[in-house]
Amino acid sequence: MADAAPTPDAFDFEVGTLIVGGGACGMVAALAAHEAGQEVLVIEADPVPQGSTALSAGLIPAAGTAFQRDAGIEDDPDRFAADIQAKAHSENDPALVDALARGSAPVVEWLAETHGLPFSVVTDFDYPGHSRRRMHGLPSRAGRELIDTLRATAEAAGIDVICDRRAETLFHEGTRITGVAMRRPDGGVETVGCAKLVLACNGFGGNRDMVARHMPQIEDALWFGHDGNRGEAVDWADALGARTRHLGAYQGHGNVAHPHGILITWATITEGGVQVNRNGDRFWNEAQGYSEAARSVLAQPGGEAWTLFDSRIAGIARQFEDFRNAEAQGAVVTADTPEALAEALGLPPAAVARALSDRPGAGEDAFGRDWTGVASLAPPYCGVRVTGALFHTQGGLETDGTGRVLHEDGSVFPNLFAAGGAACGVSGKGDSGYLSGNGLLAAVVLGRAAGAAEV
Template identity: 50%
Template structure:
């Protein structure tokens, strides 16, 4: 069996294994939806291709933006959904779907509170603001990793009664004459196929960052970039949607990252830039305003000689960065180099010392920056440097959905029982890399999963309590 397939008619064996709600993908989106449904007593099965839930969520930093949650209020942070929505649209230059922006920012706090009620001990990230955010609203577990987030969600969802079927690669969707999804065919490691009947299906599976042909077609700027996402992002959701006649949206949107340590292949937190660090190319010059965002920075870095740059920062920023496990792992891999002075740093980069001195002398609160950045301080020797390149992390376009996460056909009508969120659906970043606001991926996953669960329950004639 190869590629996503839509089949019509009665699915063989679907009556033998049938659940009210099937969810393809056990990342943050699928697990959030499954937890909410299972907690309400609705039988749900998660169909997961890997032996252990992972996906893009586990590869992320695990930071979920939400405005107005209980933990945010307890921290004394003034914020609300309207302010959050304005930040998203400002980053996307007003091109993000207004309905989805309103739905996700409106649901995010309730989603976080519901997860907290199931034992996920969130705190609000302190110390700096990610580009484009006007309030501290990044929610993180103490471990500060996406892997810890997915593991905690899995424990909560299965503990609430959701079924998790691993090593099951969803390949087939069965649809009847009325356009209802009736079953999912899952390929098992031995080549056999399990058919699971369902009354409603949530696609929480993937984007297309791992599909080289689709990346070349839709994201030409990333065609030669390192892919830092999950191999399961093969575009299956889009493949099924195309066969069903679904509408697609924002396929040019994606999350890049301009701080992928090379050759270590590790993510370097953008906190390094926001705390005063700079990116310098092989000529010893800065080339963009680093505070605009790490997503579009991927394109800027790839445009430099050799498609590389150096993150340069000082001891103060090093102390901050060591609070992020990803950075600590990269440091253990010898990604960070330390230079006592400018000549030593220039030798490391391979640039002219005089040019580098001019670049660093221009970094400070007293010097106007031709690139438009406002610096609050100067960098102090010794200097730390990490060689980085630009990478593609995950896509932000996919199946078009409404505010209830219902998949829409070419005429804008909702399919009877097909829902999508997270990487399977369009996000809230518009149609370009520059529209990605930090955390938009997990916002779509967690808020989208929360909303999709309520919609699936409504399709079954059930309602969910607000706190579930």
């Protein structure tokens, strides 16, 4: 268990800015700190930096970017902030929402212009809750490309990254952090002193005890996140007297190919697909989003469902590397008729035919899903068996909007910062507030702010 302790008599070595975690948040923080002239060290528990970023689509929502303008998309931070709060039922700190919404475009453009990341906007489908198309990603639309590119950029800048080092103890004098103890693969412990500490070490989804304690409604879900998410930041917060917030908030995903374990893009739904249970019946309003889908799918017999769509939608989905991998592994089934698709999926033919065709031309159906402007499905048809999963926790240490961690008494820790999965995001209290890309949004915006901050 992670803990805190008084400062030792001496450290094995010292550095100016220490960053715990080598995912997107940690790498962005490192680039910003290096740019600000700080001496930077990143420590990473894995043999190779990847984190939850590598498991995601690597898409960052940003409002008012040059990429949007070039695509003819009118957007602005106020609209983005309103979308975030609407999805989260206004349960978020307005200052944090404003900081993220306003910081999104500058960070994406900084990564593109200063560090050469080739972003583009996803322009061919909408994400639930976003009133504008504002998801920015790299060519493969895969998080692994994003983290690999960020890591290569950091290494090219001469930033030191030490892997196979898991931080266990934070040393402090009152509210000032003085260093960290980290464990090597051989069991030995090294200590490093620092003038500033940035926690970019993910959430606690891999800690089943914490999940059961804070979010029992999802404790039986498939864990699809990074196993390094063990909740050290929450333990450190308890030991230091730091505030935490919304520990029951999480990102679920109700469209994970089963048993292949591959995320299937929600474009399969937003462009006109549906989900059915093992009886071939639809069971909810799929337009609510993929995080909400986790609980809905898990509530079905066997905790499974089938996502049905067509070849037109599959063509859109193929821009995502995960979907191409799912096809290559045989997770996606294609057939010329509803009956043939049903037979291939092991579902009742009449029910599948009804699910594929029984929808209003416009307006809402019996589940409340609005079909206005949504194209009908046409052969060839596609289907994939899916289950619900817990992808990431969204609560964490409370910060002041610049990444500085707040003490229980409302003051700030002078040199302790948290961002990404270690910090509370903007997804409200549970799962219903998750807006696509919020995790990476908080990681890159707060990561840059934390890295560039002076102490």
